[in-house]
Amino acid sequence: MERLLSYVDAIREATDQEMERDPSVVVFGLDVDDPKAIQGTTRGLVEKYGPERVFGTPLSEDGMTGVAIGMAFAGLRPIHIHIRMDFLLLAMNQLINVAAKSRYMYGGQLQVPVVIRSMIGKSWGQGAQHSQGLYSFFMHVPGLKVVAPTTPYDAKGCLIYAIRDNDPVMYVEHRILHFEKGPVPEISYTVAPGKARITAEGDDVTLIGISHMQLECLRARYYLESVGIHAEVIDPIWLSPLDTETIAESARKTGRLCVVDNGWTTCGAGGEIIARVLESLQGKRELRVRRMGFAPTTCPPTPTLEGLYYPNARTIASAAYSLVKGDDSQWLPGERKDLQEIEFRGPF
């Protein structure tokens, strides 16, 4: 019988198993050892492994990222946790100038096996600085791996892979995904880069959903079925390195590709994915393509505007419908109760 675990518990279990297996794994970040234990993802770790391997830090994102890198130079495998991705902006120098470059600029003499966990927030007034999905910044930089798992299964497998990897990995969570439950084997396993996952099969249109938008794409698929359109949905899982092949193969089949990003579209992951697919299929297959993502503005906390800010299952279904039927065809499905988002309630 399959064991069901939440995304939170999958992360906790992956961390626990790796800390037990490898004494060089250490975990730190703001509030890692506080009573809320990073939404529960670090619960029990300080009691089990002690305050030298699991500790809360001063509010020093820049300095502590540098500390993580120095630990990695010395052979540790640090996991540095940020409860919102927005805080990574304080650490960009260390991440991009040091973590990403050290192996190369030191001619292979040093390596940086660090994992940077961060969470994208959404809803209940997260607002301007608690909601940003900034993974495309990191996809831009050679030397960083970027992963945004959407299921508890991948949350565990990708985290274990990231910890064991000898290079820096940006591990991107989404606050809403923390509530997801799914089958997670108790044994240790890895989900490595190089393979996107086809989460639903279909012939009419390919939907790529990144991070939380994967859930919205899966919901959009039901709306589309009601009008006879069969969407193939793909979860890229690892954004860098990216499995272009699986996506291109699907796009070749359907001829229509819509990438739903969990960030802004300009210079975003969606643009990158579409460009790669077009490059690989040019001369072989005509494609209709569409990028979706955050509205090109700052995230507003008020629910009426916030609702307009994000793509959702209905707007995704609508965009896919136009891709399939042609630009003149407009359709927006009525809301179905069974396909509504699980509401995240505050305060955090």
Add this chain to the structure above:
Amino acid sequence: MSNVSLNERLYRSLYRIRRVEETIAAIYSTDKIKSPVHLSIGQEAVAVGVCEALKPNDVVFGTYRSHAAYLAKGGDLKRMIAELYGKVTGCAKGKGGSMHLVDVAHGVMGASAVVGTTIANAVGYAYALKLRRKDSVVVSFFGDGGTDEGVFHESMNFAALKNLPIIFVCENNFYAIHTHLLKRHKAANLCERARSYGMPAEQIGDNDLFRIHERVGAAVNALRSGEMGPFFFECPTYRLKEHVGPGDDFHLGYRTALEADSWIKNDPVKRLAEMVEHPRRRQIEEEAEVEVRAAFAFAEESPFPEAEELLTDI
């Protein structure tokens, strides 16, 4: 006897670094060196005094002006010059350059072009040493400019909080490129800042090589015998060449030749030379000359990296 050997050791290291730097400056106009160079001429005494107090398994983190620290800590000279030439035999296979010298086998853990950046890395390394109950120590070198950066303060706080086995060494040459410390700090008392984070701090002026060696040595011994870190040293020193490149820059007007006078008169290389008996001194100098010539010849003769290196070690 032991003083004689210490004098000789310090002079050997100091003279060797000076001659490396002078040779780089002398050939720079030939464009054989494919890297900007931030020469340490005038500042070598700090690196030598500190590193001669360390053991091989201790580590140092540096700045873009790290030729002296790299060599003083035992970094391979041939591979350093080859790195400056962009050759595949360089310490980073020609992919780091002068600002990112590294020699992990000899405890040189890299250097950053972005000011202050390695301070935090050094602290992280010290955390790992403490976690693993090692008796090695870490030295973090940075300039007065590095103390302007936020990462300096974050790193000092964390290192003190966790009582880490690290020695912070501020090579205070008073200028961040061309801007004097007094134009950047209202209260230019670096030791006071360090103390406010909860660590002992000491200023050692005048490029006083012996005092630096003695006081840092005492801190190293304290750390090795289990005393809690960190320690902070501010070592006022003076860069005699321009910020980057082989020339003088007194004509720019941001500083005067007069200001440099006392540093030149008190040049540790000259001072120490007088403390080493002549036949030994000559031997040390000749050995250094031979080694420096061999290193530049090695760099000249070495090949450039092949194309596949472009995408190796990403």
